[in-house]
Amino acid sequence: MEVNFEGIEVIGFDADDTLWVNETYFRDAEEQFAQLLEKYETKNKIDQELFKAEIRNLDLYGYGIKGFTLSMIECALDLSNNSVSQETLGKILEIGKHMISHPVELLEGVEELLKKLQPKYRLIVLTKGDLLDQERKLERSGLSNYFHHVEVLSDKKEKNYSDLLEHLQINPSKFLMIGNSLKSDVLPLLNIGARAVHVPFHTTWQHEEVTEPVEHKGYLTIKKLGDILHYVN
Structure with missing residues (x-):
């Protein structure tokens, strides 16, 4: 199924294993x-x-x-x-x-991608984990200036995303999430009417694995982050 990216105004990025190695x-x-x-x-x-x-x-x-x-x-x-x-x-x-x-190790092409997307889209980070640690990694990454907003969530379920998008006054239909986890970065967004892109990382924590067949087909899977430019730029 082809994913329609028209009307996207805000792009959200997961952090760990999407922007940098974790x-x-x-x-x-x-x-x-x-x-x-x-x-x-x-x-x-x-x-x-x-x-x-x-x-x-x-x-x-x-x-x-x-x-x-x-x-x-x-x-x-x-x-x-x-x-x-x-x-x-x-x-x-x-x-x-x-x-x-540990030093922050950016994944291939991350900063180049953000430079190209920033003039056209509102970019935000939506990650989960320890607040201090994630803030520290973002600072060390050198990527802070590319993002309009950074949110460290306690979890990444539908309500977490819905509450945040409402708070930021973002219409889900105009929001695209990019991340490495089907469970956390893709399926919850599709369920609230947003769009999503899956960028698999070579290793996944057992808790983040999706073992059952995925019913949703309305998301895109790409090999590397920079490939998103073929669809949104």
């Missing part, structure tokens, strides 16, 4: 975490239990590195029956701190 660092951290706990369980079991802890804690900590780090600590205590050493706990904290302080 999930890769979580996979690296999980590898380090499994190595620290290898005397207690197999890597597969450690990965499973860490994911369970993350999902269990989402309502408490939300999304982001800080919640992930606390979940690692909780998982380490559980798997070791509270016998994990202070040294190991310290190393887990260092994993989290290293993730937070």
